[in-house]
Amino acid sequence: MASEGSLIHDLPAVIVRRIAVSDMSNNVYLLTSKKTGAQVLIDAADDAPAISAMRAEAETDTPCDPQLRAVLTTHRHWDHIRALAEIARPQDGEPVETWAGAADAEAIEEAEGVRIDRRLHHGETFRCDGIELEVISLRGHTEGSVAFALDVEDGPTHLFTGDSLFPGGVGKTWSDEDFNRLIDDVESRLFARFADDTLVHPGHGDPTTLGAERAELPQWRERGW
Template sequence: MTVQSSLIHDLSAHTVRRLVVSAMYNNVYLITSKTTGAQILIDAADDLPAINVLLADAAGDAIVPTKLAMIATTHQHWDHVRALAALAGQSGAPTAAGADDIAGIDAEAGVLIGHALHNAGTLEVPGIKLATTHLRGHTPGSMAYVLREDTVQEAGNGKTLIFSGDSLFPGGVGNTDKDPKRFTQLLDDVQERLFAAYGDEAIVLPGHGDATTLGAERPSLPEWRERGW
């Protein structure tokens, strides 16, 4: 099943579009720099024809021609990489993912990721700079990508968007297969690396389903820890 792509954020320096693909309702996100036309696509989850429509929809989002400059993957699970090989082959765009998930992505998608990412790093193309946040637990190398609009505007004037993959959703963290150690690691990372690092207004864009904010979820952190999932 494919749901039509849509513009979800029209920021001062970027647009963000969302496409929902497959029976798993995976979110595919496309960030476009309005000034350079460079684009980062997050999670080539499935359905290359639909992703091509998403790219076509964004063709008018910049003042210059747009170009896919990077394909970033949040984590290695099969439902997030089904169109990765086809899109990378079609576009020639470089690929990026968490270092500890690179082998898993190769096994699932047959793609050897070109840029290995680590915690507290950056992923950058002309006009787009994403902070990379390693969130261990759902998979060994799960990454969140954070776009702070004020990195290209005066500090404090922009939005913060967190592309959280399957590590953080409305109502809880991602699946850790009922493993207490993995759950504790994921919740610790989410709490320390997202909730402690960004304000309540930060918008969370997960790998499936609807968006939320850190402020909406913050009061529930003790409850999540107590229930163990």
């Protein structure tokens, strides 16, 4: 279950919480707008009661009434979507929108019986009452894998990268072509754009920064994983 330790960043406009669920230790992230109470969940991976407990803790993050407005999914793999159907149910009569990369959306719908309301493409912006995230396509782990970039006033950017970027390397791929696409996207769309202090929040495990990983890019490319 979630605990008070789920709060990981108290930013000027947004509170970021995280819990790890399931035996695969999937990270689930909750963003709450301090100004409006709007909440956005990234990857409803598993254990809906634990996710709900984290949301209950977040009631202290804002003087407003917290309301889950959207669930964003980084990619279609089963271990990242098992609680999607339950978490995406209407909250207090209000709909919860579901968003995912366009190329993965149909597979998610078929696996979980949940309609994906918005199919995301590279360069789009997700906006929801005080929360704004840039959509960054990172093809290779799956065709529709996406990361979400949270820009922070007077602070480093936060990247929610799913299974596309971890401390020590990119995500798993199943062919040389997929690996090359993924590392090309990670290099050009993340490392070439964002500063060293940019925080990386992966789909499993501990966070890192782009600066901590940047020097290893040539080694990742050479080893092929």
